[in-house]
Structure formats: structure tokens, C-alpha cells
Amino acid sequence: IRLVRDRFPGVPLAAYNVSGEFSMVKAAAERGWIDERSVALESLTAMRRAGANILLTYWAKDAAKWLA
Secondary structure, three states: OHHHHHHOOOOOOEEEOOHHHHHHHHHHHHOOOOOHHHHHHHHHHHHHHHOOOEEEOOOHHHHHHHHO
């Protein structure tokens, strides 16, 4: 993401969570191994920090609640 952002600074850049990543986090959270909210928000923050200004995620509704 950072390399694309640096090469094309004026262009909107989207990033997304793949379904496997989402499922892995969900499964680990259901087993009590991780905190889903913390991991999901860190994943979204990392994409934003790397330079994405559009985020597509299965956590969209949850993230909206968490950040409200």
C-alpha cells in the first residue's frame, strides 16, 4: 500500500480485508484467544497508516459502532 501511495499520491487508494483474515480473527475471538475489537481496529489502522484512504471491510458495521 505504501509503495502505491508514494508513487501515486493524488489518486484514491482502497484496501480491504480478505475473507480468510476476517474468519481467522472471528474464530480466534470466539475461542477467547484474542480481542476481536482490538485486532480488527489494528488491522484497519494499519491499512490507513500505510496510505489507504478507502477501507473495505467485513467489520464496517462493527467498526462504526466501536468508533462512535
